[in-house]
Amino acid sequence: MLITPYGWPTTVVHAMAKSYQPPYTITPSIIRLISDISEQLGRLSVLEGEKNLRLRRINRIRTIQGSLAIEGNTLSEDQITAILEGKRVIAPPKEIQKARNAIKAYEQFESWQPANEKQLLQAHQVLMAGLIDDAGRYRKGNVGVMNGEAVVHMAPPASRVKKLMGDLFSWLAASDQHPLITRSVFHYEFEFIHPFADGNGRMGRLWQILILSQWKPLLAQLPVESMVHAHQSEYYQAINLSTQKTDSAPFVEFMLGVILETVQSTAGNNTQQVGQQVTPQVEALIKALFRVDKPLTRNELQTDLTLKDRESFRECYLKPVLDMGLIEMTIPDKPNSRLQQYRLTEQGRKLAGTFT
Known part of the structure; x- marks a missing residue:
């Protein structure tokens, strides 16, 4: 039996003859979620308003706070706002540094291209500056994902990371799949490879938003990370289930559900806000x-x-x-x-x- 670069049999891979394809199944649930998200985005684009800079700023702060909170950072939205405004914040220096790095990364967000591997490394350099020695470089050692004392995922050996990431970016550049699917599959594959010594979760979520923004710029302004944080346990369960099934469909379904919930919540809040004001x-x-x-x-x-x-x-x-x-x-x-x-x-x- 032929084996993919990740050790998965080709029977679960929608493969082209000479290029690696991540294993995923397009389920009826995925198709329905894509349709619902597209419909809701059409409605939200009217309510959101392209010039509503204040709301964009609020959602960006919520995005940063949500992504950091998933990794255990305790800074509040108010504290991140204060850091953004250059005010003094009383908190652990490392947590403040993470917030400053995230703010800087999102300031450079629009200059990066999703299928550019070098720019992913540059983004990691920005996101992890002052936090780890090898910021902007793939890991040199082997890593595992821990849940307490238990190892829930052992990432591929460090010697394979560069090849695996190259394959993943080649697939991303060539894929003609719907961006909502491409983004979710990339996110799962990225977390499976775990290419960096630290910051993989933050980088994976940053890059998935970048991929989506190339399809619908409005999605870059929505606080998807806050909703992921609200469903943090399901987030990790979806990753683990996809790994067990050697099929990222469970993770794709989870992420599309989160996006839909975020869009619906934002549209509802905006409608209520406009009505009240x-x-x-x-x-x-x-x-x-x-x-x-x-x-x-x-x-x-x-x-x-x-x-x-x-x-x-x-x-x-x-x-x-x-x-x-x-x-x-x-x-x-x-x-x-x-x-x-x-x-x-x-x-x-x-x-x-x-x-x-």
Whole structure:
């Protein structure tokens, strides 16, 4: 019987003749989850708003906190926010360093390409700087995954890591499978190989988000890691079950379920938030812009709304609507420009259409 590079029989591999293919089965559950995620993402794209930078920042902090918490880091979202803002935080130095590294890694996130192995090593260098001696390099020793005193997974020998990772990246570059499947399979295979001396969980989750962001940029803004943390025991169970079955389908199903739950939760929270924050003043400003169907200056808006107090207009009308991502500036780089105008975002237009 032929054996794959991971020691698995080729009967469970959807293989091409000369290139390695990770073993996975596309189950009816996987197909259904992909359909549900795609549908929910379509709805969320309207609610999210491409210009909602505040919400993106909040979700990024939640992502970092969730990924670190899975590895035992005790920093809260508030503490990570403080670190991001350069404030002093009282916590173990190593935990602070991990948070700083994660923040730096996500700042460079958009410059990396998923199928570039060298960039994965660069990302590991950033993520593990000051924490281990061989940051940015594959491990030289053998490692196992422990659960207390028990070894739950013995990773392949260090001598095989470079070849296995090369095969995995070749598959990733050539795969024509749906990105949701590709991302989950890569994540499982990465954790199985365990290519680094430390930081494998954080790197695997970082890279899976990078893969997904190439398909739907919105997914890079959602706190999937927080949801994984909420289902941490199931996360490890799915990895172990996939290993036992020599088929990553259980892990793929788990991760797709987590993504769906995250998208649904985010959409629900955003809908509730918008509903709660649409004050009469917000509604009036949105209606004014929707009615004229063109950008207006601040003075034009105040005139249309018969408002004279500039400070009241800014605090009760303009600022809340900008913060909610319902309107945007025509010159965002120069907020105080005398030529500044304001227009509805796509999210604002959708909301305006619900007003009677």
